[in-house]
Amino acid sequence: MLELLFLLLPVAALYGWYMGYRNAKKGQDDVSNKLSRDYVTGVNFLLSNQQEKAVDLFLDMLQKQENENDIHSDSQFEASLTLGNLFRSRGEVDRAIRIHQNLVDDPNFSFDQKLLAKQQLAFDYRKVGFFDRAENIYISLVDEPEFADNALEELAKIYQKTKEWKKAVDVTEKRQKAFPQSNNIELAHYYCEYIEAEELSVKEQKVLLTRALEVSPTCVRASIELAYLYMREQDFRTAIEHFQAVLQQNSAFIVEVLPHLKWCYQQLQDPNNYELFLIKAKQRHNSGAVELALAELTDKNSGAAAAQAGLYQQLNHIPSMDIFNRLIQYDIEQAEDGRAKESLIRLQQLVENKIGQSFAYRCSHCGYRSHRLVWNCPSCNKWETIKPVDGQYQ
Ligand SMILES: [Zn+2]
Structure with a gap:
C-alpha cells in the first residue's frame, strides 16, 4: 500500500504541472475547475485509503493529457514514463510496453531520456516473461554508468529464472566488482547452483565454494557443501571444521548438520570433542536438536533418569515437539504393561502423526x-x- 502511495506522489505532482499547462494553453476556466475538482477528489481517495479509485482517476487524467498534448517536453516525457509505470503496476503490461516503446522510438527525446525509457521497457518485458527481449535491452545498458548497477541486477534475476547459472555468476561477479557488497549471498548461491547443475571436478567445486564463502562469509550452504566434499574424501577433521562453521554463520541451521557431525566424530572415535561442540552450541543457540543430542550422551554416560530430568527442564525453555516426543518415549519404556502404557503409546502416535504432517x-x-x-x-x-x-x- 505504501508503495502505491509513493507511486502516486509523482503523479500528483505532475498533475499540478498539467493543470498549469492546460490553463495557459486554453485559458478555459471551466475545464481547469473540472480538473482541479478531479484532482481534489483523487487526493481525497488517497487520504481515505481508496487507492484503486485514486489510481483510476489519475490515470484517466494523465490519459487526457496524452491525447491532447502534442508538444514534447521533459515534463511530458516524465508524465508518459509514469503513466507506463502505473499501467505496469496495475498488471496492464501490454499498455506499459506500448507507452515505453513509443518513448524509446520518439526522435524528439534525448539520449539519456531514451536510456531511461529503455530501462523501463526492459522491466516491462521481464515482468511479462519476455526474458530474451528484456535481456537484450539490459545488456545494452550495462556499459552506461548510471544504468549498469540496475541492468546487472536485473540480468541476474533473469538468469536465475531461466536457470542459466554460469551467466548469473558472470553478471553478478561483474556487479560485485563494480559495486562491492560485503555479504553477497546471491552470488554465493549462484556458485552453489552452478556446481549443482554442472559436472565439475572436486577441485573445481572446492575453488567455487571457497569463493562463495569469500563473497558471503555467512553462506551456510557453501560450508555444508564443502563439508560433504571432505566427508566423501574421508577427511573428517576438515569436514567437521566446515560443519561447525554453521554455528557462527547461522545457528538456526545447526539441526541440519548435527547428524553429519556426529557421524564424523564417530569415524574419528572422538566422542569428547563431539560433546564439547554440543555444549558450545547449547550456549549459543536454544535448539531442541542440540538438547536431544546432549540427552543421548547423558543417557549413555549417566543413565536414562538423568537424561530424562535434563530434557524435562529444557522443555520449559524450548517448546520443542521433538523433546516432548522423546519424553513420552522414556515414559513408555519405564511404564509397566497395562492401560497406562497403552494410553502413552496412543499419545505418542498422535504426537508423531502431528510431527509427520x-x-x-x-x-x-x-x-x-x-x-x-x-x-x-x-x-x-x-x-x-x-x-x-x-x-x-x-
Ligand atoms: Zn520467503
Missing part, C-alpha cells in the same frame, strides 16, 4: 512453510531465509 522449515522473511530445505524461497525469492523450525512446529 507439520512443516519442518519456515521462511524467516515471509513465513512460507516447506517440508524440505529449499535455499531460495519460492514465495519471497530470498536466499537462505528458509530455516529449520527445530521441533517448534506450528
Whole structure:
C-alpha cells in the first residue's frame, strides 16, 4: 500500500504541472475547475485509503493529457514514463510496453531520456516473461554508468529464472566488482547452483565454494557443501571444521548438520570433542536438536533418569515437539504393561502423526512453510531465509 502511495506522489505532482499547462494553453476556466475538482477528489481517495479509485482517476487524467498534448517536453516525457509505470503496476503490461516503446522510438527525446525509457521497457518485458527481449535491452545498458548497477541486477534475476547459472555468476561477479557488497549471498548461491547443475571436478567445486564463502562469509550452504566434499574424501577433521562453521554463520541451521557431525566424530572415535561442540552450541543457540543430542550422551554416560530430568527442564525453555516426543518415549519404556502404557503409546502416535504432517522449515522473511530445505524461497525469492523450525512446529 505504501508503495502505491509513493507511486502516486509523482503523479500528483505532475498533475499540478498539467493543470498549469492546460490553463495557459486554453485559458478555459471551466475545464481547469473540472480538473482541479478531479484532482481534489483523487487526493481525497488517497487520504481515505481508496487507492484503486485514486489510481483510476489519475490515470484517466494523465490519459487526457496524452491525447491532447502534442508538444514534447521533459515534463511530458516524465508524465508518459509514469503513466507506463502505473499501467505496469496495475498488471496492464501490454499498455506499459506500448507507452515505453513509443518513448524509446520518439526522435524528439534525448539520449539519456531514451536510456531511461529503455530501462523501463526492459522491466516491462521481464515482468511479462519476455526474458530474451528484456535481456537484450539490459545488456545494452550495462556499459552506461548510471544504468549498469540496475541492468546487472536485473540480468541476474533473469538468469536465475531461466536457470542459466554460469551467466548469473558472470553478471553478478561483474556487479560485485563494480559495486562491492560485503555479504553477497546471491552470488554465493549462484556458485552453489552452478556446481549443482554442472559436472565439475572436486577441485573445481572446492575453488567455487571457497569463493562463495569469500563473497558471503555467512553462506551456510557453501560450508555444508564443502563439508560433504571432505566427508566423501574421508577427511573428517576438515569436514567437521566446515560443519561447525554453521554455528557462527547461522545457528538456526545447526539441526541440519548435527547428524553429519556426529557421524564424523564417530569415524574419528572422538566422542569428547563431539560433546564439547554440543555444549558450545547449547550456549549459543536454544535448539531442541542440540538438547536431544546432549540427552543421548547423558543417557549413555549417566543413565536414562538423568537424561530424562535434563530434557524435562529444557522443555520449559524450548517448546520443542521433538523433546516432548522423546519424553513420552522414556515414559513408555519405564511404564509397566497395562492401560497406562497403552494410553502413552496412543499419545505418542498422535504426537508423531502431528510431527509427520507439520512443516519442518519456515521462511524467516515471509513465513512460507516447506517440508524440505529449499535455499531460495519460492514465495519471497530470498536466499537462505528458509530455516529449520527445530521441533517448534506450528
Ligand atoms: Zn520467503
